[in-house]
Amino acid sequence: GAVVSQHPSRVICKSGTSVKIECRSLDFQATTMFWYRQFPKQSLMLMATSNEGSKATYEQGVEKDKFLINHASLTLSTLTVTSAHPEDSSFYICSARPRQGPRYNEQFFGPGTRLTVL
């Protein structure tokens, strides 16, 4: 149980285009989802916290107009990288926190999405 999927797993796009990444909790409901980015051989940096039905909370230094987050249901959150540039190339990972149950304090991570902007 507690499986989180991401789609796509890998995307290559041209500079200036927008890219949407989906994060789904497959077998549980998640009131909160988190978006991270990870540069090669570095740690995960939290970008934003997404709560179902409300606006996302962005970490300091993360442009909310650049990284649009929508959490429309208890099982789906999307991250849209708008007008992507090569410096946005990174590994984007989402996680989901269960709405209830004995593991509600834990985060379950998706497999990540590799974004390459040419």
Next chain:
Amino acid sequence: SQQGEEDPQALSIQEGENATMNCSYKTSINNLQWYRQNSGRGLVHLILIRSNEREKHSGRLRVTLDTSKKSSSLLITASRAADTASYFCATDARGYSTLTFGKGTMLLVSP
């Protein structure tokens, strides 16, 4: 800024040996978690230890937490080549499951 700092940054051992990784953090925490990441993949949750716990076991994993020193250690006993991965500690300090990750330790276990 990152909360956790792991050491060593990289560790290379032989199969069968034990691997110990350490994590230090700066502020009070609700819990500390250890994750594993295979190259280019997502994270796998290994173990969670709460601030009022001192030691926890799960299979070949042993985690300790010393809140007075703001440090934790992860011990993997009888390591296997399949344990090769990066290991991260993450702290939940804000009280609503927002995690702050350390820089990680890259573990290489040679057959």
